[in-house]
Every structure is written in structure tokens, then in C-alpha cells.
Amino acid sequence: MCAIDRRSFIARTSGIAAGMALTPILGASMGRLESTVRVGIIGCGRQGRAIIAELSSFETVTIGAICDSEPRRLNAGKRRAKDAQAFADHRAMLDTGTLDAVFIATPTHLHREFATDALQAGLHVYCEAPLSNTPEDAKAIAQAARGSTNVFQAGYLARANPVYQLARTFFVSDSVRTLVAMEAVRARKTSWRTPANDAEMNKRLNWRLDPEVTTGLAGEWGSHQFDVFHWYTGKYPTRVSGFGSIRLHDDGRTVHDTISASLAFPSGEILTYNATLANSYEGAHELLRGENAAIKLAWTHGWMFKEADAPTQGWEVYANRQQFHNDEGITLIAGATKLAEQGKLKDGIGLPHTPLWYSVESFLKSVTEDAPVACSADEAFRSTIIGIRTHEAITTGRTIEIDPAELG
Secondary structure: OOOOOHHHHHHHHOOOOOOHHHOOOOOOOOOOOOOOEEEEEEOOOHHHHHHHHHHOOOOOEEEEEEEOOOHHHHHHHHHHOOOOEEEOOHHHHHOOOOOOEEEEOOOHHHHHHHHHHHHHOOOEEEEOOOOOOOHHHHHHHHHHHHOOOOOEEEOOHHHHOHHHHHHHHHHOOOOOOOEEEEEEEEEOOOOOOOOOOOHHHHHHHOHHHOOOOOOHHHHHHHHHHHHHHHHHHOOOOOEEEEEEEOOOOOOOOOOOOEEEEEEEOOOOOEEEEEEEOOOOOOOEEEEEEEOOEEEEEOOOOEEEEEOOOOOOOOOHHHOOEEEEOOEEEEEOOOOHHHHHHOOOOHHHOOOOOOHHHHHHHHHHHHHHHOOOOOOOHHHHHHHHHHHHHHHHHHHHOOOEEOOHHHHO
16 A cells, blocks of 8 residues: 655645545546446346446446346336346346346345356456355355456445545545544444245345344445455454344344444554444444544545644645534545536535445446456455454354455
8 A cells, every 4th residue: 555645645635626635536427438338137136226226327338137036026127127138047147148247236145156157158247245155155256256357346335435535545645644443333223124925035035134144234234344444454354353132123033133343453453343223323434543633434425533733734724624513524525626616515525426326337437448446356355254254253252363364
């Protein structure tokens, strides 16, 4: 990871329109691709339908096929992708030879077969994250992607998020300096349960509550947030401990609805993680506390809170600010230059699209324009493993040592 020295950072950002010091420019080319691409969707559940919705904003993208083994979900996908061929078998879809790329949005434990088959069929692959529920399957996907000449991108969304990209430039500069601690929260009041008519359907639909295949809150939610810290620091935890319990949803489940974990990094930093299905306060966010400032990231928004004794770097005078109780946060605004020119700087706080949209756009640009992949299979593998090991620590009550060799 290359740090930005103070002089270079100020030279880059001073003397520019208000907010420019906090800007990754979202240009007019957003959502425009250099060539057309024909895609397929494997998995027409909630996430698959969300991907279909985001793809509709790309004029040069055609959804040529959708696939799901469950007729009800397949019909729901068909209603949203009216011109797509519908398949119950993914191999039949791949064998058509009409697609350039596929999006895999099935339950986590089913990813391996779909991802490796699609790569073997010569297609570009976007695979939802985490990669899998077991280290073996995650490793197999990463190895297949590494051995392919096609694009493979995992759905860890932060790496394609303009606010997170912007905040990272501050993190690697003197703006934050020595990292003190890391925290993350994911809070949402929801059950994770889908009504089902019979035991077989219940097992299929409620896989996240099935202890045989789930990685729980730590894997399904936590690994996405762990990936933010891996990306920012270039480091991975070597020890994890935690605990969990059922605080609200006492409906016969054994998978915890509330967890807390502590992930220790080799140079002494600690990441504290809390997640719950029983309360929505604070939503989802990550916090990096440093010697000079703290950075708080909330997926569509970001802020930096400078310490009172932190040196002034010169760009602060251009920054937009928000008040948080007794603290003042410098807002990290994507596209600030363009907004300032239009007199809409304060209106533009946050992102004009969802985090998923930026991840989809990044993948499509990698496919059509040879742009760098936002999240590689190797990085996704590492974050998947950390999520799996954290879930293991929580369910067993043991401290788990993570061998760096396991992360490749």
C-alpha cells in the first residue's frame, strides 16, 4: 500500500472549488459502456432481482437469460426481465452460447458449482459474496478464477463505492495517521425467515438459519465489513473470538440473531464487530480511529472527524461539514466538483446510486473496457475465510487462531 505524503496531498487538493478536496469525480460517463454485453442471472431471489433492477439502467446491457430451480422465483425474475430466456437448469443456460457474462446470486453454499461451471464455459463471472460457506469451496472458486482468462469479480461492494474509494485516499495520507482501533456495526430488525409450506421448502428458503450451511451474521454480513478493513489496511486478522445469542427471534432457530466479535490484527489493532437482527439503531457502518482523525463510513455516506490537536493540512477550508452532537464531521462527497459548479454541493451529500449499482458498473467496465476488477477472487477468498472463522469462534465459544498461510 502506497502512502500519500502531506505535500503531494495538499498540492493535489488545494485551490480548487469547494469540496474538491474530498472528491472522486463521478463523470458523465457513469453507466455508459464502450460496447454491448449480454448477461445471464443465476438466482432470481431478492438479490438476483436487485441485480436485474440495477442492470436496467445500462442501455448497452441485455439480460439474455435468467435461471432458478424454484418456479416461483423464476417467474418473479421473468416479470422483471421480460425478454430473457428462462431456465431451471444453469447448465442448459450456459450451453446456449449466447452470453458474455453471468451474475451469480444464489444462496452462498451453492456458489461453487455455478461459478466454476460458468468460468469453464468461458464466461465472465460476477459472484455474490461471501464466495462460499466452506474454506474448501471458497478456495476452489478462487483457484478457478485465477486459472481463467475471463473477468471474475466478487460482490464485496465497498471496493467499487466512490465514497469508500475517496475515504481510503485520506486513510493512507497523514489525515488519519497511526491507526488506533477499528469498529463495525450491522443492525437491522428483521427475522431472516421466509414463510414456507413444507419442510423441504423451508430448508431451501431459510438456508441462512440452517446450521449445516450458514456462516451466520459473521459470514453473511460481517465478511462484507471485514473486507473494508482488509482493503484499507492491507492486513488480515490472526486471531478472533466472540459470542452470540438469540435475543428476539426465539422461534426454534439455533443460529444467533445477535453477535459480538473481536478480531486481532498482527500489529496490535483490534476490530470490534457487533451485528443483530433484533434492533435497527445505527444501521451499517465502519469506523477507523486514528491519531489525527476518525473516518466513519455508512455505505452511501462518509465523514471524517479531525482531532483537535491534528495539524492543519490546508484543504480543510474547502470542506463541507455536518454537526453530530458535539462533533463536527467533514463530509466525504462523491462528485463534489461537479456539484459545486451547479451550486448543489450540500444537496449532493451521499451517492446518487446504490452501492450495488457501482459494483455492477465496475464489473461491466472490466468486461467491456478491461478496467481493473474492484474485488478479485483472491481478496474475496480472504474475507470469506475471515467470516467463516469468526462464525466458528462465535458458535464454538473458542478463540480461533488464523494462520496467514490459510489466506494464501
